[in-house]
Amino acid sequence: MKCSLLGVDKAGLIDVPEYKRRKAMALSPNIMRDASDKVLTHGQPGEEVSLELILRVVADVGLVGLPNAGKSTLLSAITLARPDIADYPFTTLMPNLGRLGGDPALGALQFSSEATLADLPGLIEGAHLGKGLGRNFLRHLRRTRVIVHVVDAAADDPVHDYKIVREELRMYNPQYLERPYVVVLNKIDLPKAHDRLSSLALEISSIGCEEGHDKSASKDDLNGHQVSSEAEVEGGEKELGDYPRPQAVVAASVLRHIGIDEMLKEIRAALRKCFDHKLPEP
């Protein structure tokens, strides 16, 4: 049997010997069939595109708070994550993720109560306008179900600090304030925090309205899947007091491992509450 090698010409068309080319049959402008029944296709010019990919972490729980409140310490206290921790603001520059083990009290079902936590960089007043590390990482809260506010209870004015963070969330995306949340009053090992704990807890737990009073939050909003990007730039008309109160306010020292069990109990309760809502299709 006679056999010849076929090359590829510059146009990308397989180089069919002249005697065969005459018999080549055009099936369409780009496709032809040669005498030996091979289908030849004209190459097309390639395309070039520039893509900007935006990372958005997917976590069940988002940890928020002012710089130095102890968010990363909290993550390292309850998960195997080992984020950088230091006594200066903006130690965390990118979100850290950690996996919270399931509730051992559930026995064989404990794995169904596992959750992923995201420790976000510290927020400061004006973050939604780009101050501090800006608003970029606030998008990571989009897919969270529960928000945990970490407040330094030994700071000069913890209630003011707490309101600043709530306000920043509201200005970025008011839907974030509709989600169940737990406030952790951290650093209670310090005398300054310990002495004012009850009044602080009382004051923070009374900021907000009874759940169910708000008509604008849909179930989809709670799960964070249907929030429009427009919502992220609208501040909304409501004030902090018009959004739901915290699910719980717990005192802890995440550094000294004080109050961890109670804190976990409340975070898990808030997560369970979300799972009661039907998830939208992905």
Ligand SMILES: Nc1nc2c(ncn2[C@@H]2O[C@H](COP(=O)(O)OP(=O)(O)OP(=O)(O)O)[C@@H](O)[C@H]2O)c(=O)[nH]1
């Ligand atoms: N006394 C005391 N110090 C704590 C506690 N939790 C955290 N700290 C300290 O507070 C400082 C800040 O802790 P981080 O966990 O880095 O705080 P952060 O909120 O992640 O800070 P940013 O990443 O800057 O937003 C560190 O020096 C911690 O050791 C606590 O329960 N008690």
Ligand SMILES: [Mg+2]
């Ligand atoms: Mg940190």
